[in-house]
Amino acid sequence: MNINDDRKLIRVRDIVLIAAVLAAAAAVYWVTADFSGKKRYAVISCGGETVAEVSLDRFGDYSFPETGDMVFTVGGNGISVSKSGCPDKICMRTGNISRAGEAIICVPNRTAVTVKNAPGENDIDVVLR
Amino acid sequence: MARRFFRHYNYNKIAGTVSAAALTILLCSCSGADKTASSQSFVFDTYSQITVCGNDSEDVLSEVGSILSEMSGDFDLCYDMTANELPQNDLYCDCLSKTRELNRRYGNSINVFCGKLTKLWGISTDSPRVPADEELAAVLAELPDALTENIPYGAMLDFGAVSKGYACDKVFEVLEKKDMDYGIISLSSTTLMYGKKHGGKPFRTGLTNPLTGEGYAGIIETEAAFISTSGGYERYFSPEGTNDKYCHIMDMTTGRPVETDFASATVIVPADVTDGGILSDFLATMIFSEGTGNIDKWLVCDDFQVVAISADGGVYSNCEGLELNESGGFYYEYK
Numbered sequence: 001m002n003i004n005d006d007r008k009l010i011r012v013r014d015i016v017l018i019a020a021v022l023a024a025a026a027a028v029y030w031v032t033a034d035f036s037g038k039k040r041y042a043v044i045s046c047g048g049e050t051v052a053e054v055s056l057d058r059f060g061d062y063s064f065p066e067t068g069d070m071v072f073t074v075g076g077n078g079i080s081v082s083k084s085g086c087p088d089k090i091c092m093r094t095g096n097i098s099r100a101g102e103a104i105i106c107v108p109n110r111t112a113v114t115v116k117n118a119p120g121e122n123d124i125d126v127v128l129r
Numbered sequence: 130m131a132r133r134f135f136r137h138y139n140y141n142k143i144a145g146t147v148s149a150a151a152l153t154i155l156l157c158s159c160s161g162a163d164k165t166a167s168s169q170s171f172v173f174d175t176y177s178q179i180t181v182c183g184n185d186s187e188d189v190l191s192e193v194g195s196i197l198s199e200m201s202g203d204f205d206l207c208y209d210m211t212a213n214e215l216p217q218n219d220l221y222c223d224c225l226s227k228t229r230e231l232n233r234r235y236g237n238s239i240n241v242f243c244g245k246l247t248k249l250w251g252i253s254t255d256s257p258r259v260p261a262d263e264e265l266a267a268v269l270a271e272l273p274d275a276l277t278e279n280i281p282y283g284a285m286l287d288f289g290a291v292s293k294g295y296a297c298d299k300v301f302e303v304l305e306k307k308d309m310d311y312g313i314i315s316l317s318s319t320t321l322m323y324g325k326k327h328g329g330k331p332f333r334t335g336l337t338n339p340l341t342g343e344g345y346a347g348i349i350e351t352e353a354a355f356i357s358t359s360g361g362y363e364r365y366f367s368p369e370g371t372n373d374k375y376c377h378i379m380d381m382t383t384g385r386p387v388e389t390d391f392a393s394a395t396v397i398v399p400a401d402v403t404d405g406g407i408l409s410d411f412l413a414t415m416i417f418s419e420g421t422g423n424i425d426k427w428l429v430c431d432d433f434q435v436v437a438i439s440a441d442g443g444v445y446s447n448c449e450g451l452e453l454n455e456s457g458g459f460y461y462e463y464k
Contacts, residue, residue, distance in 0.1 A: 095343035105176040129337040
């Protein structure tokens with residue numbers, strides 16, 4: 001039987017077209033993955049300027065020159081401030097945050113950690129504290 | 130070669146589908162996205178987050194930002210100066226007269242002349258302390274009545290109980306004048322939800338769990354509104370070596386931090402109420418201070434809604450849009 005026979009259910013050129021579409025989809029995903037794959041992340045800012053964005057699935061301790069001696073810890077329950085030299089320690093007492101809109105504020109260090117979602121997820125707009 | 134390969138396909142159809150898809154993606158990514166602007170800053174001794182959506186959103190954002198930072202600076206002055214040293218500007222006069230109006234309507238347990246008391250305790254400063262009884266008595270003896278028309282010489286103002294709400298009222302005026310689609314102005318304990326979100330979805334506000342300060346006690350769904358919360362779970366101080374907790378909200382009769390069985394009180398005022406921001410801020414502090422003993426009268430008011438949480442997780446609320454975090458140990462005492 002001839003493989004190019006038009007009566008066949010799937011022809012070679014169908015397979016090539018499907019493969020091309022899949023390849024294009026993969027390419028689009030590859031280009032955008034860094035953004036859309038970052039489902040929930042924490043934005044660390046100091047004095048209103050963003051210092052870093054940390055994905056909440058990258059467990060570990062983080063510190064940044066802008067935020068001095070503060071240490072931010074990402075673990076199974078979200079992100080927390082595990083060390084800070086500020087006098088009141090409100091930031092450390094806040095504990096873990098993990099839902100979009102939640103924030104840890106350190107007024108003496110003028111530092112804020114806020115959890116954000118990739119756009120489109122239906123979560124809360126703001127946290128009242 | 131490719132042409133021969135795909136000769137059985139209708140190229141026009143494929144090209145049409147592909148361009149339609151591309152156009153849809155392009156439109157989706159543009160609509161709304163370019164009209165929203167947001168920023169964060171430290172004002173009113175807290176972290177603020179501002180989002181505005183509408184025409185010229187960047188300009189409106191910067192206008193709102195400068196109003197907030199200017200006001201924050203002006204209100205900050207109150208902590209260091211007595212009333213007669215303060216510049217005589219409309220801000221103080223207007224905020225004072227609006228607070229007095231609320232004092233007349235709801236009671237005078239909130240007193241903006243309590244600046245000396247605030248300063249004596251120094252809670253939320255680097256050097257808080259428990260004052261001696263004589264010091265308290267001296268300050269209380271000179272504490273002017275909340276409704277006094279003539280501000281006594283040397284009286285110190287503290288607008289802490291109303292300043293954020295008042296600021297949200299001013300921002301509301303700007304957003305309305307500029308005809309913005311919607312805006313979310315968060316000053317931590319007071320939030321303005323302005324306008325209507327795209328798609329008509331309600332605003333969702335997370336209410337911090339006041340028992341642990343972590344996670345939510347519930348989520349409130351509202352239309353446009355001013356929402357304020359008051360509680361002792363965040364700003365307090367414990368003298369070294371003790372388990373005592375002194376919160377930042379003062380009882381004007383004792384001169385000491387309020388003793389209340391509420392962990393937090395939240396007030397929701399619809400955005401169409403004139404001066405709803407200062408009202409929500411004022412009432413949240415008042416309801417929190419008064420405790421469960423006085424809650425019944427607040428739950429029957431029609432012009433605002435209340436979510437008050439007692440120290441054991443009992444919730445007194447007449448708020449329809451509240452989703453309570455029951456698995457977190459919160460339960461209705463009054464619904």
